[in-house]
Amino acid sequence: MSSSTTPSVLLNTGVQMPLLGLGTYKLTGPEDVYRAVDAALDAGYRAFDSATVYRNEADVGRALRELLHKHGLTREDVFITSKLGPKDQGERAMDGALHSLSQLDLGYIDLYLIHWPGTQGMDVTDHRNPGNRAQSWAALEELHAQGKLKAIGVSNYTPAHMKDLMKSCKIPPAVLQVEFHPQLCQTELKSVCDEYGVCFQSYSSLGKGELTAHPVVMEVAKNSKRTPAQVLLRWAVQQGVPVLPKSSNPDRIKDNARIFDFTLSDTDMDRLSALDSGHKYCWDASQVV
Structure with missing residues (x-):
C-alpha cells in the first residue's frame, strides 16, 4: 500500500492500515492543515484521520493533493479516514458520506466510520437511535460495495x-x-x-495531554530516555493498537512518529496498564441506547 516503513495492521478487508496516523481534530484553516500534513508526510506518516464534525475535510484533501507529489507519493500510498457526523445519522447517512467524499476529493476514502452511536438532536435514551444506526450502516455498506469507501467501521461504540x-x-x-x-x-x-475480527484503534492516546504529566508516565519516559507522549503511544502500538496523535506543531508531529525504534519492558507495560481506572477524558457513549 505504501512505501513507508511505518508498521501496519491487516484489516478484515485484506488491506493494511498504518499503526500511526495523524489526528486532525482541531486542525482548522488551510495553512495550519497544510503545515501539519507536510510535516507528517516528511516524518513518515501515511495515515490521516478527519471527520465531518472537524470541518477540515476539504483542507485535508487539498493539502494531500498538493503535497503527495512533493513527497514522491501517490494517492495509493496514503490511508485516509473520515467519519459520518451525528447530524447525518439515519436517513441522511448516504448524503453525509457522499459529502465527505466530495469534500476530500481524493477519489475514495480508505476508511469511513459512524462517528457516534447517537443522533444529533435526539436524546441518548431515544429508541430511534438503533434504527438510525442500522440505516447509516446500510448506506455505508452500499458505498463500500461501490468501492467509494474501501473499508467501513464505527467509533465510540460500546460492547452492546x-x-x-x-x-x-x-x-x-x-x-x-x-x-x-x-x-x-x-x-x-x-x-x-x-472475537469479531475488528481492528481496535485508539484516539486520545495522551488523555488530552494530561497523561503526559502523570508521575508514572514521566518516570517510565525518563528511564526510557523518551518523551511521555512517545511512551504513551508506544504502550498502545506495542499491543498492536493503531494510534492517531494530533498536533499542529511540526516538531511534535516528528517526535510522535519516533515510536517504532524502541520497546517498553514488560514491567513498564504492566506499570502503565495498572493505571487503568476507567477514566474517560472524552465523551461517554454508554448511555446511548
Missing part, C-alpha cells in the same frame, strides 16, 4: 452497540475507533473486537 451491529450487518466493521490509554484500557471492548 458492537454486538447489535454484528447481528444485523451484511459487512462487518473493519475498525472500532475509541478512546484508549493507560487509564482507560477498554478490556471488554478489545475482547469484543478480537
Whole structure:
C-alpha cells in the first residue's frame, strides 16, 4: 500500500492500515492543515484521520493533493479516514458520506466510520437511535460495495452497540475507533473486537495531554530516555493498537512518529496498564441506547 516503513495492521478487508496516523481534530484553516500534513508526510506518516464534525475535510484533501507529489507519493500510498457526523445519522447517512467524499476529493476514502452511536438532536435514551444506526450502516455498506469507501467501521461504540451491529450487518466493521490509554484500557471492548475480527484503534492516546504529566508516565519516559507522549503511544502500538496523535506543531508531529525504534519492558507495560481506572477524558457513549 505504501512505501513507508511505518508498521501496519491487516484489516478484515485484506488491506493494511498504518499503526500511526495523524489526528486532525482541531486542525482548522488551510495553512495550519497544510503545515501539519507536510510535516507528517516528511516524518513518515501515511495515515490521516478527519471527520465531518472537524470541518477540515476539504483542507485535508487539498493539502494531500498538493503535497503527495512533493513527497514522491501517490494517492495509493496514503490511508485516509473520515467519519459520518451525528447530524447525518439515519436517513441522511448516504448524503453525509457522499459529502465527505466530495469534500476530500481524493477519489475514495480508505476508511469511513459512524462517528457516534447517537443522533444529533435526539436524546441518548431515544429508541430511534438503533434504527438510525442500522440505516447509516446500510448506506455505508452500499458505498463500500461501490468501492467509494474501501473499508467501513464505527467509533465510540460500546460492547452492546458492537454486538447489535454484528447481528444485523451484511459487512462487518473493519475498525472500532475509541478512546484508549493507560487509564482507560477498554478490556471488554478489545475482547469484543478480537472475537469479531475488528481492528481496535485508539484516539486520545495522551488523555488530552494530561497523561503526559502523570508521575508514572514521566518516570517510565525518563528511564526510557523518551518523551511521555512517545511512551504513551508506544504502550498502545506495542499491543498492536493503531494510534492517531494530533498536533499542529511540526516538531511534535516528528517526535510522535519516533515510536517504532524502541520497546517498553514488560514491567513498564504492566506499570502503565495498572493505571487503568476507567477514566474517560472524552465523551461517554454508554448511555446511548
